Amino acid sequence: MGTPEFAVEPLRCLIKGGYNVVGVITMPDKPAGRGHKIQYSPVKEFALENNLPLLQPEKLKEETFIEALREWKADLQIVVAFRMLPEVVWDMPRLGTFNLHASLLPQYRGAAPINWAVINGDTETGITTFFLQHEIDTGEVIQQVSVPIEETDNVGTVHDKLMVLGGKLVIETVDAILQGTVKAMPQDKMAVQGELRPAPKIFKDTCRINWRQSAKSVYNFIRGLSPYPAAWAEWVSPADESMVVKIFDSEKIIEEHRFEPGTIRTDGKSFIHVAVVDGFLAIKELQLPGKKRLKTDELLRGFKLTNHFYMKVD
Template structure:
């Protein structure tokens, strides 16, 4: 089999998926169809938003499908008519069995973790939030339970102390595109030896990676400084950790926090959430007695800014976070 013989359908939505699709197209592989989410209203004017995968597919003249329901008979029939040998899924919705069992060579997914660790919707976030020093990407064949299929291949990278989730996302996007191409080539060559995930768990429950909600992003100042610092890293630049700012008993609104630094000491002991302003620096007390210096933030109704700019425009007398 050659790359021209292998008929591929690609399923994905965000930028993370586009890089792999671009590599597939640029590599001369035979993409017979692309599936992405329907357009959605977004922004103040409710203008219809097109997914990054759709924009790329249209620019390349690829056959595009945007089903509302993945079990819709018309969509299933259109998918079958493409006579694809392989489906590739990257950052897309959960597929019904009638879809992922359709191609004769199966359906593989690119997941942004070292499975079986971090099964779920937000693997990159949770790896950084939990303070991991390593992560990676995995290709695996789909099966009934989400993110549990037999592993095809993995690649690893280091998570640097200075990395936030945006940095790790971009590294994994590129690494994932490399692994996607390698997996396709191994399928064409017939050299795969997939490994069941239960061989790698060691009898322990895999670390979950559930969806990130607003309350997930709220800072508990009673936690340790390192725990809060990693939460900020794991949610920056999006959706961003946050806390409600008070001046005395006056609530000033939710503040998004993007960058922090752990400091061992301050000029005075701080209660969890208590703010100390010294010149152009802002430090906050935490649960283990250490302080967390905030480096950049976004106040209500304002843009993101360095903390020095925020302090120049503020008149706080007894500030704290709660």
């Protein structure tokens, strides 16, 4: 059971490993983009390419779906980046249902664990397999693998590292369950450094940059949302016209100054620096509405930016 690209790799590993995948469950198709064309999830595309039986229930408690699921007679269910399951679904297989989660549980329970680990400046994250139970992301842990987060990593690079390792960990977990060697551990018995941090779903307003912070905090925020859904800010022209700009890459400049946070410093040709409380953020890659994502010098060749522009600060 899964929807995004992150869930395809474990499915690919199961097929490649010769496991008997009796069916795949993914989200219903939905319109996307400007033309509102129907778009299949990455998991559906992979399932169709490999001729795997497929279900796309609107509601997970629908009797027709429950009956179809029972008919598959699955011994084990695997969930990767899907929806919260009702007990009638996760309790159905004789060997249970386990989830692959992109954090070192119990840290970062929730919908966006990779984003929040990078936003918070963590130097380590990982993946966890655990048995499902009633409360989301709280089940007994089966296995974990840790991964370093480099200073230059963004969500995209961490996602890809965890995706590859996730496929391997799912196979190891399946084998351990089949061999009866699993010694699952309750999460409240696990050693945790520092306080537990949540990983709530990210919305558009979540992605707005607060320039009244340190350079490090803003830098981590930008890379924690890059390449998707992308941090954004409003820059304001001398004519008091505002425009939303997405920022994908930046660099910290620690420097004493007397500028207000959000002040823009630029030569109009090669650099854009935005003032923060302890220095500046050099914007390296950005995107204006309706335009392509560009490096700063590329954008400045076609857009006249001056020091009279500024970033809006609420």
